[in-house]
Amino acid sequence: MSAVESYATKLVRNRMGLWLFVISDAFVFVGLFIARMVLLGDTRPHLDQGLGLGVTIMLLISSFFMNRAEVEMAHGNRPAFLRNIFITMALGVIFLVGVVGVEWQIAHFGPADGQQGAVFYAMTGFHAFHVLTGVIFLFIVWNNGRRGHYSAEKHWAVEACAIYWHFVDVVWMFFYVGLYLLGTPIV
Amino acid sequence: MRFFSTSMFRGLIAQVAGTVLGMGLAMALRVVFGLPLSSPIEAEDAHIREVIVVVGVLVGAIAFLVGSGVFTDWFKWARGEETSDDHTPDPSKPNWMRYFSVDFDHKVIGVQYGVTSLLLLLFGGIFAMLFRIELSGSGITFLNSEIFKVLLGYDGPHLYNTLMSLHGIVMIAGILLGVGAMSNYLVPMLIGANDMAFPRLNAFAFWINVPGAAILLSSLFFGGFDTGWVGYPPLSLRAPLGMQMFLIGVYLVGLSSIAGSINVIVTTLTMRAKGMSLFRMPIFCWAALATALLQFSATQLIGLSFQLVMLERLMGMSFFDSLQGGDPVLYQHLFWFYSHPAVYVFILPGLGVISELLPVFGRKPLYGYRWVALSSFGIAVVSFFVWAHHMFVSGMSPFLRIPFMYSTLLVAVPTGVKFFSWAATIWQGKTIFKTPMLFALGAVVIFLLGGVTGPPLATIATDLHLHDTWFVVGHFHDTMFGGFIFPFVAAIFYWFPKMSGRMYNEKQGKIQFWLMFIGFMLMSNLQLILGLLGMRRRVVDFDAALGFDTMQLALTIGGFMVFFGMLLFAYNIIRSWTKGEVAEGNVWDSRSPEWQKPNPMPLHNYEQPFEVVGEPYDYGLPNSRYVNMNPAGGSPSAH
Numbered sequence: 065m066s067a068v069e070s071y072a073t074k075l076v077r078n079r080m081g082l083w084l085f086v087i088s089d090a091f092v093f094v095g096l097f098i099a100r101m102v103l104l105g106d107t108r109p110h111l112d113q114g115l116g117l118g119v120t121i122m123l124l125i126s127s128f129f130m131n132r133a134e135v136e137m138a139h140g141n142r143p144a145f146l147r148n149i150f151i152t153m154a155l156g157v158i159f160l161v162g163v164v165g166v167e168w169q170i171a172h173f174g175p176a177d178g179q180q181g182a183v184f185y186a187m188t189g190f191h192a193f194h195v196l197t198g199v200i201f202l203f204i205v206w207n208n209g210r211r212g213h214y215s216a217e218k219h220w221a222v223e224a225c226a227i228y229w230h231f232v233d234v235v236w237m238f239f240y241v242g243l244y245l246l247g248t249p250i251v
Numbered sequence: 252m253r254f255f256s257t258s259m260f261r262g263l264i265a266q267v268a269g270t271v272l273g274m275g276l277a278m279a280l281r282v283v284f285g286l287p288l289s290s291p292i293e294a295e296d297a298h299i300r301e302v303i304v305v306v307g308v309l310v311g312a313i314a315f316l317v318g319s320g321v322f323t324d325w326f327k328w329a330r331g332e333e334t335s336d337d338h339t340p341d342p343s344k345p346n347w348m349r350y351f352s353v354d355f356d357h358k359v360i361g362v363q364y365g366v367t368s369l370l371l372l373l374f375g376g377i378f379a380m381l382f383r384i385e386l387s388g389s390g391i392t393f394l395n396s397e398i399f400k401v402l403l404g405y406d407g408p409h410l411y412n413t414l415m416s417l418h419g420i421v422m423i424a425g426i427l428l429g430v431g432a433m434s435n436y437l438v439p440m441l442i443g444a445n446d447m448a449f450p451r452l453n454a455f456a457f458w459i460n461v462p463g464a465a466i467l468l469s470s471l472f473f474g475g476f477d478t479g480w481v482g483y484p485p486l487s488l489r490a491p492l493g494m495q496m497f498l499i500g501v502y503l504v505g506l507s508s509i510a511g512s513i514n515v516i517v518t519t520l521t522m523r524a525k526g527m528s529l530f531r532m533p534i535f536c537w538a539a540l541a542t543a544l545l546q547f548s549a550t551q552l553i554g555l556s557f558q559l560v561m562l563e564r565l566m567g568m569s570f571f572d573s574l575q576g577g578d579p580v581l582y583q584h585l586f587w588f589y590s591h592p593a594v595y596v597f598i599l600p601g602l603g604v605i606s607e608l609l610p611v612f613g614r615k616p617l618y619g620y621r622w623v624a625l626s627s628f629g630i631a632v633v634s635f636f637v638w639a640h641h642m643f644v645s646g647m648s649p650f651l652r653i654p655f656m657y658s659t660l661l662v663a664v665p666t667g668v669k670f671f672s673w674a675a676t677i678w679q680g681k682t683i684f685k686t687p688m689l690f691a692l693g694a695v696v697i698f699l700l701g702g703v704t705g706p707p708l709a710t711i712a713t714d715l716h717l718h719d720t721w722f723v724v725g726h727f728h729d730t731m732f733g734g735f736i737f738p739f740v741a742a743i744f745y746w747f748p749k750m751s752g753r754m755y756n757e758k759q760g761k762i763q764f765w766l767m768f769i770g771f772m773l774m775s776n777l778q779l780i781l782g783l784l785g786m787r788r789r790v791v792d793f794d795a796a797l798g799f800d801t802m803q804l805a806l807t808i809g810g811f812m813v814f815f816g817m818l819l820f821a822y823n824i825i826r827s828w829t830k831g832e833v834a835e836g837n838v839w840d841s842r843s844p845e846w847q848k849p850n851p852m853p854l855h856n857y858e859q860p861f862e863v864v865g866e867p868y869d870y871g872l873p874n875s876r877y878v879n880m881n882p883a884g885g886s887p888s889a890h
Binding site: 080 | 329448449514520548549556559566568575576577588
């Protein structure tokens, strides 16, 4: 048997490995959500609803473009792939700026101010770190795609990036509910 | 000196440089943001120092990984460069260098894990011996010696607490690495694969342990910490800087555990030899798979709980401090959600080794293969629902105790399956008492002791009495020695010819076994008895009027016997690695595929894939075959 294995064999393993990682990572977010339920119960941090809804919409839309990027690559349409992945990346950056750059600055509390501070900054911080790594991943894929890597048959990196990005998006759906919608605001 | 060009050396240099750089960076950032670099108030000054040191240590850990070269291929991928999948080592370099360098061969990584594991077990043992000397009589004497004050800056009770805490966590790190050693070395070989599914991830998973272990051990020099290995807040929020080293070190070891387990799962599920259905795998692979399922999911929660403690210490985010409205019991839930499954992570591979060895040395089929295979999964599944049995006295809702008591007692069922299988397997066998078999049998006996001392702790009424006594200590050491230490030693002896191509010294092995077995029995039974008599655990001193002095002295002697047994073990394997008798062929008359190959195992395990044609453990049945090593030629059905 040769030491070099076929792309298809590797793809099966890569997919399984990535999904295992996603499940594993999900445990962190479940743990954070449980911490939120224990510490805040039926109250929630006092936050800017408009901003929260805005960044959530940005992230949701970015997942749509991520999906388009992957499909275009699977069809071998490189320009459309690059365009879509760039939009995804831009929306991801807007989300980060919205959460870390604006929401963190205008919040009425700091990380050291009681349970709402602890929970809010921990949940958004852990999630923002994942968005940041996702944006870096997107940039790498975009940059390599620009230089002619990936084909309709072989684009595992694009697929992996899409799975990861959707995962980060799904996590935010729960966190948005947990931080902005559940319970009554702490005044 | 060629050592200077190894990943180990380059990584450690990079770590030191990275730590200094990171501390400088933290200070520079503080200056930029107008924050003070020191404070006249003692507590604030310590806090500023802590922030700077933590940033430095984290940067240092990353610098180690970059410097050692585990990231090199991934950086190339990110830049869009191709890397070679041919991992044949450079013939111009001596073989020993592979063990100190980033290498993608699972056998090398397995040995790297194993040696690091034994080193950590040695450190953990030294810590234990130090506080055992103190505990061998009433009154604080030994730990008040001048030398400790000079070396570490603290002594007496705080030193005891630090040593006791470090003993626990360093042993746990060592055990996790030992589990990694067994999974990495054995799984691909047993299922007929030539390497793990993700060789680079595998190398990463090993190398991250090195800075992790270094940081963990360094806590001794950062003021220590006095929380025990559990790190409960609020105590862990007020402990010295050493606490942070503990949190970061364990976090890195946990990352290794997650990365390694994903690799084991994918390897087992996708890379088995032709004809090897799941129920024809060697039984160890079932244990490794169940272990990996626990590791890749539950470990995240200890990571999370430790990060939250770090954040609380660094930024004052009040998760767990009840003075600020936090909830210390929340920490215990998050912590035990990992740390209970973790003890099954420690023991399942060991129990797999026992099931693997008994048929070989008993020359009989493994009794109830399917039941044993599924019992590992049974233990893994049940273990997710038992964590709060550690918290019967924590102040959590009393009604939660009842379901956790029942789920905990349920663990006895799958574990019992294993015991009955072992008993039936050795029943009326023609047992060959070689050293690996002695250790496997010793493990069964010791683990049984751990098993029967479990229910009194799982039952609420008795646990309220026994909680936080030496009875818990005795029970836990029984499970760890029966479930990990003895099987691990057995596995190293058993597969030693595969690793080195030579035999260990049988006589020394047998002396080691009796030294450790008798010493351990003395130690653990006295722990149990002292606990029943009311000896509290984690205390540096006890009242002479309790009359425990003689028993404590005997306990220390037992502990030292175990310690010297392990030293003899180290001597045996180090010497035999180069000077042992050459081991030719199938040393143990095993049916397993790896023993059909020469010793040591060839570079790429199976140049020619084999085919599984029968059941793995049909020892003693005439004309039964497990593997056909040469499926292309010879067999008439080949086409």
